[in-house]
Amino acid sequence: MIHPHTELRYINEVIGYGVFATQFIPKGTIVWALDDLDQILEEKAVNELDPLRQVNVKKYSYRNQHGKYVLCWDNGKFVNHSFSPTCAATAYEIELASRDIYPGEELTDDYGTLNLDEPFHCLPEAGTNRTVVLPDDLLRYHQQWDQLAADAFQCFLQVKQPLFHLIKPEYVEQVLAVAHGKMAPETILSTYHVRA
Secondary structure: OEOOOEEEEEEEOOOEEEEEEOOOEOOOOEEEEOOOOOEEEOHHHHHOOOHHHHHHHHHHEEEOOOOOEEEOOOHHHHOEEOOOOOEEEOOOOEEEEOOOEOOOOEEEEOHHHHOOOOOEEOOOOOOOOOOEEOOOHHHHHHHHHHHHHHHHHOOHHHOOOOOHHHOOHHHHHHHHHHHOOOOOOOOHHHHOOOOO
8 A cells, every 4th residue: 555645646648657745754654565455466367367457467566576466456556666766665565765755756666676577668867877677686786775775764663654554464573673773674685586
């Protein structure tokens, strides 16, 4: 589930839609959590879909470490890519605001965390030489993304968390231990899907 203080907006013909903050979302806030309304689909089931649905599922889903496609039920599936994302992926099936996000600002992910099936060509961005997201970017950039998440977790206990109840029970103790500084976050590399 995407943070409740967001909305879907049309950007342009090239990008399509994106998710934007409607209120201030401070750094460390859970901005997305996997919940029981999200669909988790086996690769075989996706590959057996008719071409139209298969294209849409692959466009709007990501793959978890088990190779299953995760299709968000709400506007979470419209979060766009950025090499300087406003959201930090974690190994706990939640994302945190990687910095303060102000009303009217877009929520973005680095698609390199999403186990893409194919390279994703991106619009140029200031501050980076990256122009393509590759399926194995987690192997190259996981330390950078781990640091982004660790920095966000430092603010976790100081901000309101309307999505806290959606943290899966098996992760709550770890998330709180990280937030209290008792342990480092588990590396995002643990979510990498190793293809056969």
